[in-house]
Every structure is written in structure tokens, then in C-alpha cells.
Amino acid sequence: MKCPFCGGLDSKVVDSRLSEDGTSIRRRRECTACAKRYTTYEKIESTPILVIKNNGTRQIFDINKIKNGIIKACEKRPVSMAKIDKMVSDIEKQVNNTLAQEISSKKIGELVMEGLKELDEVAYVRFASVHRQFKDINTLMEEIMKLTKADAEEKK
Numbered sequence: 001m002k003c004p005f006c007g008g009l010d011s012k013v014v015d016s017r018l019s020e021d022g023t024s025i026r027r028r029r030e031c032t033a034c035a036k037r038y039t040t041y042e043k044i045e046s047t048p049i050l051v052i053k054n055n056g057t058r059q060i061f062d063i064n065k066i067k068n069g070i071i072k073a074c075e076k077r078p079v080s081m082a083k084i085d086k087m088v089s090d091i092e093k094q095v096n097n098t099l100a101q102e103i104s105s106k107k108i109g110e111l112v113m114e115g116l117k118e119l120d121e122v123a124y125v126r127f128a129s130v131h132r133q134f135k136d137i138n139t140l141m142e143e144i145m146k147l148t149k150a151d152a153e154e155k156k
Contacts, residue, residue, distance in 0.1 A: 008033030050102045063092050073127040077120050087115040
């Protein structure tokens with residue numbers, strides 16, 4: 001860290017504290033050349049993740065859109081808000097952990113469907129019917145048959 005007073009490149013940290021909002025660390029430094037003190041702030045550098053939509057357009061990843069979609073799918077179902085929040089948090093971590101700057105909306109939809117399949121099968125079918133754009137009742141029935149087959153295998 002370059003000293004703002006003498007331009008020296010060596011300093012030592014005298015004190016570190018978390019900022020009031022908890023998003024950065026405040027550090028008091030002392031220049032080893034001129035012994036003057038100054039303050040620096042350290043915070044996480046975040047680059048926005050872009051979502052590539054089906055039509056090719058891109059928009060900034062918004063976790064609230066995912067949460068709203070999950071809430072709609074779970075409407076009138078016995079799913080607590082705490083479970084929804086946990087699922088949303090898990091999806092956000094998975095998206096951020098990819099370290100990619102872009103992710104397809106299809107991939108995000110698949111992550112949501114994986115979580116809903118474990119959380120509530122009716123909510124899963126609701127979400128899947130919109131995400132996969134079922135064209136007719138046969139496609140919907142195929143998905144339900146896959147669910148019942150997987151459920152039967154789990155019970156064995």
C-alpha cells in the first residue's frame with residue numbers, strides 16, 4: 001500500500017475493524033518510512049453475473065426473480081418460507097461458485113427444479129411446466145411418470 005504522505009511502499013497494520021454495515025474492513029496503517037498513519041478499506045470485489053436468456057439477451061443475475069418463481073410454484077403448498085430461503089441461498093451459492101461470468105437461464109432453471117424436486121413434488125411440476133414449456137398433457141404426464149418412478153425406486 002502506497003503511503004499518501006511520502007509515497008513509501010511499506011506499511012504496517014495498526015488496527016483492523018469491521019465497518020458498521022459489515023461489508024468492509026477498516027484498517028489503520030502506519031508508514032514505516034515517515035511514521036504517519038492513514039486509513040484504508042478492504043471489501044470484496046464482485047463482478048456481476050450475466051444470465052443468458054433463451055432469446056439470446058443478457059441481463060444481470062437477480063436472485064429475487066428466482067425467489068419469486070419458487071414462491072409462486074410453492075403457492076398453497078405446505079412449504080415454509082425458511083425452506084424456500086434456504087433453497088434460494090443454496091442456488092445463489094451454486095451460481096456464484098461456478099466462477100463464470102455468464103450462466104444460461106436453462107441452467108438456473110435446472111438448479112431450481114433440482115431443489116424443488118426434493119422440497120415438494122407438486123411445486124416441482126408447476127415450475128417444470130413453465131420452465132420446460134410443456135406443449136401438451138402427454139409431456140406433462142411423462143414428467144409425472146418420471147417422478148413416480150423415481151419415488152418408487154427410493155422407497156425400495
